[in-house]
Amino acid sequence: MASTVHRTCPLCEAVCGLTLTLDDAGHVTGVRGDRDDPFSKGFICPKGASLGRLDEDPDRLREPLLKERAGWRAASWEEAFAAVRRGLDEVTARHGRGAVGVYLGNPNAHTMAGALYATPLIKALGTRNVFSASTADQMPKHVASGLMFGHPLAVAVPDLDRTDHLLMLGANPLESNGSLCTAPDFPGRLKALRRRGGRLVVVDPRRTRTAALADEHVFVRPGTDAYLLFGMVHTLFAEDLVTPSHEVNGLDEVREAAKQFPPEAVARRAGVPADVVVRLARELAAARTAAVYGRIGTCTAEFGTLAQWLVDVLNVLTGNLDRPGGAMFPKPATEFAAGRRTYAVGRWRSRVRGLPEANGELPVATLADEIETPGEGQVRFLLTVAGNPVLSAPNGARLDGALGRLDFMVSVDPYLNETTRHADVILPPPRVLQSGHFDFALLGFAVRNYARYSPPALPLAGRPSESQILAGLAMLASGLEGDADDLDEFVIGQLLDKAVRTPGSGVEGRDPGELRVELEGATGGERRLDLMLRLGPYGSWSGGGDLTLRTLLDHPHGLDLGPLEPRLPEVLRTASGRVELAPPRLLDDVERLRAGLEAEPPEMVLIGRRHLRSNNSWMHNVGPLVGGGNRCTLQINPADAARLGLGGEAVVRSAKGQVTVPVEPTDAIMPGVVSLPHGWGHAGGGQRVAAAHAGVSVNDLTDETTVDVPSGNAVFNGVPVTISPTV
Ligand SMILES: Nc1nc2c(c(=O)[nH]1)N[C@H]1C(S)=C(S)[C@@H](COP(=O)(O)OP(=O)(O)OC[C@H]3O[C@@H](n4cnc5c(=O)[nH]c(N)nc54)[C@H](O)[C@@H]3O)O[C@H]1N2
Ligand SMILES: Nc1nc2c(c(=O)[nH]1)N[C@H]1C(S)=C(S)[C@@H](COP(=O)(O)OP(=O)(O)OC[C@H]3O[C@@H](n4cnc5c(=O)[nH]c(N)nc54)[C@H](O)[C@@H]3O)O[C@H]1N2
Numbered sequence: 001m002a003s004t005v006h007r008t009c010p011l012c013e014a015v016c017g018l019t020l021t022l023d024d025a026g027h028v029t030g031v032r033g034d035r036d037d038p039f040s041k042g043f044i045c046p047k048g049a050s051l052g053r054l055d056e057d058p059d060r061l062r063e064p065l066l067k068e069r070a071g072w073r074a075a076s077w078e079e080a081f082a083a084v085r086r087g088l089d090e091v092t093a094r095h096g097r098g099a100v101g102v103y104l105g106n107p108n109a110h111t112m113a114g115a116l117y118a119t120p121l122i123k124a125l126g127t128r129n130v131f132s133a134s135t136a137d138q139m140p141k142h143v144a145s146g147l148m149f150g151h152p153l154a155v156a157v158p159d160l161d162r163t164d165h166l167l168m169l170g171a172n173p174l175e176s177n178g179s180l181c182t183a184p185d186f187p188g189r190l191k192a193l194r195r196r197g198g199r200l201v202v203v204d205p206r207r208t209r210t211a212a213l214a215d216e217h218v219f220v221r222p223g224t225d226a227y228l229l230f231g232m233v234h235t236l237f238a239e240d241l242v243t244p245s246h247e248v249n250g251l252d253e254v255r256e257a258a259k260q261f262p263p264e265a266v267a268r269r270a271g272v273p274a275d276v277v278v279r280l281a282r283e284l285a286a287a288r289t290a291a292v293y294g295r296i297g298t299c300t301a302e303f304g305t306l307a308q309w310l311v312d313v314l315n316v317l318t319g320n321l322d323r324p325g326g327a328m329f330p331k332p333a334t335e336f337a338a339g340r341r342t343y344a345v346g347r348w349r350s351r352v353r354g355l356p357e358a359n360g361e362l363p364v365a366t367l368a369d370e371i372e373t374p375g376e377g378q379v380r381f382l383l384t385v386a387g388n389p390v391l392s393a394p395n396g397a398r399l400d401g402a403l404g405r406l407d408f409m410v411s412v413d414p415y416l417n418e419t420t421r422h423a424d425v426i427l428p429p430p431r432v433l434q435s436g437h438f439d440f441a442l443l444g445f446a447v448r449n450y451a452r453y454s455p456p457a458l459p460l461a462g463r464p465s466e467s468q469i470l471a472g473l474a475m476l477a478s479g480l481e482g483d484a485d486d487l488d489e490f491v492i493g494q495l496l497d498k499a500v501r502t503p504g505s506g507v508e509g510r511d512p513g514e515l516r517v518e519l520e521g522a523t524g525g526e527r528r529l530d531l532m533l534r535l536g537p538y539g540s541w542s543g544g545g546d547l548t549l550r551t552l553l554d555h556p557h558g559l560d561l562g563p564l565e566p567r568l569p570e571v572l573r574t575a576s577g578r579v580e581l582a583p584p585r586l587l588d589d590v591e592r593l594r595a596g597l598e599a600e601p602p603e604m605v606l607i608g609r610r611h612l613r614s615n616n617s618w619m620h621n622v623g624p625l626v627g628g629g630n631r632c633t634l635q636i637n638p639a640d641a642a643r644l645g646l647g648g649e650a651v652v653r654s655a656k657g658q659v660t661v662p663v664e665p666t667d668a669i670m671p672g673v674v675s676l677p678h679g680w681g682h683a684g685g686g687q688r689v690a691a692a693h694a695g696v697s698v699n700d701l702t703d704e705t706t707v708d709v710p711s712g713n714a715v716f717n718g719v720p721v722t723i724s725p726t727v
């Protein structure tokens with residue numbers, strides 16, 4: 001019998017509700033937007049509409065693969081785990097835990113397994129060689145938030161639905177559907193902003209679809225947002241337009257620092273005329289409410305953390321932090337109050353290059369160094385979970401070589417691809433529809449408070465869930481017998497013990513055993529979700545409301561928890577109890593920025609690009625999502641193409657490598673800048689459709705030796721390149 005299920009789309013940060021129809025064999029026969037979802041209201045994009053195709057891709061692995069001399073062999077789960085145990089034991093017996101490394105990719109932010117089991121797994125592995133896609137992405141935001149607000153997850157998002165003025169830098173939500181700003185139907189929300197008389201200004205080296213929708217598009221030279229933003233801060237002080245809404249520390253230091261960045265000086269460097277810099281600042285200050293929002297274009301850049309810091313400095317200086325219509329802190333249902341602690345970055349440093357730890361991990365830009373460089377602590381065993389760093393990390397080509405030299409590698413991934421082909425064992429997670437879904441991470445960045453849980457729509461049919469795979473690895477690594485349930489009980493016990501000892505938790509002084517029996521859920525993961533919901537700000541135990549897992553199960557379309565509300569005092573975790581506007585660590589980096597003011601910009605620089613029907617490296621194996629306009633081409637200004645005498649293809653060279661790629665002249669991109677999307681260059685051997693649309697990897701050009709200094713984040717935008725015709 002055909003059935004209908006309602007689920008959150010797990011493919012991007014917009015968390016759209018989907019309504020799927022399944023036939024009696026469990027095949028997806030239709031996907032549409034869930035009109036009854038109070039947040040997404042029926043919105044869907046082409047990727048969501050292809051979820052069934054993706055989920056049933058015949059190239060997805062259904063059983064573990066073991067690499068043997070003769071090639072790949074399908075194996076049972078027992079065999080596969082036994083092989084992992086042997087590999088891990090051999091390496092650690094000889095070289096200790098310091099020889100173990102782990103890389104966590106982007107989909108961990110979209111799975112319950114990633115949210116609930118990655119941390120115990122890292123603890124069990126007992127290593128500091130922890131890497132993730134975060135240092136190829138948003139780490140600068142975490143570092144800036146950590147230093148300013150005391151918590152790396154205290155991320156202020158633009159109050160999209162109420163703001164009168166949105167200044168957006170380095171984001172293209174019409175293609176990406178938004179990031180660190182969870183907003184299903186981002187395009188519709190931007191159109192609504194304009195319809196209600198609001199103003200949208202987009203700063204981008206390319207006139208994107210988002211820029212085309214805006215009231216104003218400002219070209220900026222790649223990697224120079226921090227200059228532009230400092231020029232605006234300078235203007236606010238110079239024109240007496242500073243009206244902070246809170247008592248903050250460091251106002252004088254910021255004023256002093258900004259003196260070095262007058263609009264005329266930054267204009268030269270950023271390629272934005274001085275009068276525009278001044279006007280952008282005045283407009284921001286004059287708007288009834290306004291928000292500054294900077295995303296990946298500003299993060300994966302040489303001054304990523306400074307840019308993220310200045311975004312919020314502007315929000316503070318114009319009185320827009322933590323007020324409706326400004327930049328606000330969401331209140332997610334699974335947040336629960338932690339004690340005050342001091343945020344620190346660089347608590348330890350990477351072995352080879354001395355790059356700083358941030359949020360407990362090391363920069364992916366130095367993963368190859370750690371694998372290649374001999375000595376105590378050299379990574380010889382690597383576990384990758386939901387990641388494809390060969391295509392996603394800077395200088396992925398070097399990493400490709402390094403992975404081949406590991407003693408042992410394990411990948412948890414549904415595909416045999418450019419990264420997992422180096423593994424000795426591949427452990428495939430089950431289908432999306434066989435997994436429960438709750439957005440632990442993304443709902444903390446949502447522009448409306450909201451929660452939705454999707455239980456598995458199909459039974460596991462003999463396969464382990466991804467949670468069970470990660471828990472199994474954690475148990476194996478800690479040398480314990482037992483399964484996921486044992487791990488979950490342990491974690492639940494720890495959380496309950498802590499909660500009953502925490503003043504104001506709502507369960508202070510109660511008996512953990514009694515609380516434990518109240519928890520519901522078909523799996524340990526569901527019970528942990530129930531616990532977090534109950535202790536969370538709307539929870540039945542915290543006194544904030546009556547939310548439990550049961551409530552969410554009773555609301556399969558999701559639950560609206562209201563508009564964002566001011567709550568700065570609740571989220572602030574700084575030792576001073578105030579916003580730290582001028583953290584010393586960031587002031588230190590200002591000197592690096594100032595030194596670059598006079599630098600002569602390279603003649604041609606490279607930036608990235610996203611396309612609506614793609615998602616990083618792993619959706620190119622679905623026919624309807626590849627081809628058409630979704631191509632791996634080099635966008636270049638027609639004047640540059642003519643000057644360089646380019647024909648159909650061009651050779652792009654950087655300090656690290658070269659690629660040959662079709663040329664797409666377009667005046668949408670500013671002169672001196674070229675753009676290539678990432679996630680292409682397919683050569684894994686396990687994705688037949690992707691192989692037919694291989695393209696080239698932009699990360700064969702990007703440079704792992706340049707990073708954003710405070711965060712160690714990779715630099716993908718503003719990479720110097722030279723371009724020549726093919727001969
Ligand atoms: N040049 C350049 N490079 C970039 C970027 C850029 O803009 N320009 N963007 C960066 C950004 S923002 C990011 S987030 C990174 C992404 O970096 P990665 O996370 O390393 O790369 P992805 O392509 O997202 O790879 C995801 C992997 O997870 C697998 N997968 C998919 N679903 C699941 C699942 O449910 N479970 C498991 N276990 N595996 C799954 C896929 O098969 C794939 O192998 O790339 C970064 N790299
Ligand atoms: N369709 C699709 N959606 C996705 C993804 C995908 O690959 N495809 N990836 C997902 C992931 S992992 C992430 S992190 C998000 C990212 O979401 P977004 O941040 O919205 O990502 P992009 O669409 O790459 O937009 C970045 C913009 O920054 C511009 N830019 C480049 N360099 C600079 C610069 O120096 N300064 C400024 N001001 N702008 C610059 C680029 O031209 C581009 O338009 O998207 C997510 N959603």
Ligand code: SF4
Pocket residue numbers: 009010011012013014015016043044045046047048049177184
């Ligand atoms: S916008 Fe994102 S969440 Fe919504 S349907 Fe598309 S991929 Fe899924």
Ligand SMILES: [Mo]
Pocket residue numbers: 106137
């Ligand atoms: Mo990302």
